Each structure stands twice: as C-alpha cells, then as structure tokens.
Amino acid sequence: MTTFTIRKATVADVEAIEAVMRDSLTGIGSRAYDAQQIASSLAHIAHIDRYLVTDGTYFVSVADGAIVGCGGWSKRGKLFAGPAPTADGERLLDPATEPARVRAMFVTTPWERKGIGRRILQLCEDEARAAGFRRVELMAMLSGEAMYAACGYTPVERVTPPLADGTALPLTRMVKEIVDYSP
Secondary structure (H helix, E strand, C coil): CCCCEEEECCHHHHHHHHHHHHHHHHHCHHHCCCHHHHHHHHHHCCCCCHHHHHCCCEEEEEECCEEEEEEEEECECCCCCCCCCCHHHHCECCCCCCCEEEEEEEECHHHCCCCHHHHHHHHHHHHHHHCCCCEEEEEEECCCHHHHHHCCCEEEEEECCECCCCCECCEEEEEEECCCCCC
16 A cells, blocks of 8 residues: 655645545545535535645645645634635634634545545644644535544534535534643
8 A cells, every 4th residue: 555645735736636626526525415516516615725725724645646635724714615705714713712724625535544634634633723723613524524523523513505506515514622731
C-alpha cells in the first residue's frame, strides 16, 4: 500500500482539490444521495472556498505525487458551501465565543477508509485549538457523518438546505469540544 503525506494547500492545488471533490461526490457521495443531489452538488459544492487556501487553514493529502484527499478549518463565518454566499461568511469568528468551522473534507474513492480524513481532521482541531477556539463545528454530508461521529463529533441539527438551484441536500450540523484541559 502506498503511503500518503499531508501538507498545506496552495493556490496551485485548486484544480486538483476540485477534482478530488468531484471524485468523492460521485463515488462516496452517491451512496447517500440521489442522482439529482449529486449533480447539484457537483455544480454548487465542488468548488474550493479560496479563503481556506489563502488563510493557510486547508490541507491536502498526497500519494504518488497526486492529491487524493483534502480538508481544512476556517476562522470565518461560512459553515459550508451550500446556499449562496452571505456577507457574514467572510467575517472572522471570535474564538472565545464561536466555534471554528471544519470545511470541505473530501477523499477520492480509492483512498477512503485509509485514515486521511481522520488525520486531516486532527490537524484542523489542533490548529483551531492553537488559535484559541474551544469548539469546532461542521456540516456533515450524510456520507461522512459516521466518520465524524467516530472522531467525537455530536449531531446537533439535521437540516435540508436548498443548493443554489433549489435541490434539497440533507446534511447534519455536528460539534465537538476541543478545549485542552492538560496542565
């Protein structure tokens, strides 16, 4: 088995990141969503929020020279790629009172269940904690909810927001406390 490495994403990675998103949505996502939901997701979700990359909070997993997984965290208001952007989405969060956001976690189908998602999630939590955040939250696609639960995330709300074309996409908002209680 080939091993993978994880590094910070760069703007030069955007095209490969979006290819990973498309592969993940059509392969893994299709186990939880119907054809219309996948088509709409490809049009409206499979695009990286450039702030994740330029803020330095997004990671890529690389194997054999190719990006095979990605994900990151954000200190900005936007929780997920779904509905149209809002002015609040770019707002910087207050680490003392608001949770950091885990965003855009995807892995290619051949690399699922190899530990990439868990490793990126841990890096996100570690960096968010170091930035002063006490909690993280995410909007889980149904196809990823079990992995997040296994990593200590608790479902708090089931939502079905419409994507930009009106397609309803069931998601689960999940949270996790990341306060470091060690002396």
